[in-house]
Amino acid sequence: MTDGDGTFNVYTNMNNMKIIFTYKISLMSKNTQLLYKIKSYLNIGSVSYNNKNNPNMVSYKVRNKNHLLNIIIPIFDKYPLLTSKRFNYLKFKTCLLISEDNNLSQMEKLIKINNIKNIKLMDNYMSDAWNMIIKNENINYNTRKTMMTSSAILTLNVENIKKIMTKSWLIGFIEAEGSFFLTQKSSNRLVHSFDISQKLDYIVLYGIKLLLNINNTIKDRKTYFKLETNNSKNIEYIMKMFMYADHKSMFLGMKSFEFKIWVRSYFKYKNDYNKLLKVREIMMKYRKNI
Known part of the structure; x- marks a missing residue:
């Protein structure tokens, strides 16, 4: 969820010498129960609905520095983020440790932290979590094309x-970034489809492609990468991967509802255009009301 919808933010104010750290996961309001589940599991933080920019958003936040240091940091040190969120996390962690350094004055802390905040993400950044199976130095790309054809x-x-x-x-990650839907293939044919997109982190989509046994290539849409399939064998493989033996969904948020409708309509109404059209209308209406 954090690799998809999480953020690590450091707020500094030189006027009042203030430093605030926030770990946050933000989702649409229909996913509130999932955030409360995370809160219950970690037993820290709060769930907030007061998002002025988007009232339909709800956020799980942790701001207590002791909780960040003793609960959140150990999680992401043990299980490193796989996307470029890793870059933001490492900056966040460094700033948090600086704020705890009693040998520094508050002004010194602010200056150091602001310098770290200003470090920009490189275009070809790759999480060091991948070093276990691939060496960063083996990937020497400076364009999207060389990235997609890298032998490493x-x-x-x-x-x-x-x-x-x-x-x-x-x-x-699919709960945060993936989509199960029906797509129009012709005037009287609807098929089940799955897709997932990323602005950066081509390697993450490549890993997902392998795990889900998807044959299609990852598309470069200039501003983002997209992995999509409507191949029946791929779709059935994905359905099987995320269902328990009793056919219950493994997803815990609103994706669970979407996934259940998607799976049921595949086995019950495949090739029945009129039935699938109604199912698609239900799914689209559900998303609009999120």
Whole structure:
């Protein structure tokens, strides 16, 4: 969930010498129960609805420095983020440790922290979590095209990917970034589709492609990368991957509802255009009301 919808923010104010740290996951309001589940699991933080920019958003936040240092930081040190969120996390952690340094004055802390905040993400950044199965220095790309054709990435296989990309991680990431839907293939044909997009982190989509056994190539849409499939074998593989033996969904948020409708309509109404059209209308209406 954090790799998809999480943020690590450091707020500084030179006028009142203030430093505030916030770890946050923000979701649409229909996913409130999922944030309360995370809060219950960690037993820290708060769930807030007061988002002025988007009243339909709800956020889980942790601001207590002791909780950040003793609960949040150990989680992400043990299970490193796989996307470029890792870059933000490492800056956040460094700033948090600086704020705890009793050998520095408050002004010295502010100056150091602001300098770190100003460090920009490199275009070809890759989380060091991938170093376990691939060496960063082996990827020497400066364009999106060379990134997509890098031999260091293309030689990855399912077994290496599983070492760092667990099913639990995949469920959380798809909960945040994936989509199950029906797409129009012709005037009287609807098919089940799955897609997931990323602005950066091509390697993450490549790992997901391998884990989900998707044959399609990852598309470069200039401003983002997209992995999509409507191949029946791929779709059935995805459905099986995220269902328990009793056919219950492994997703815990609003994706669970979307996934259940998607799966049921596949086995019950596949090739029945009129039935699938009604199902698609239900799914689209549900998303609009999120």
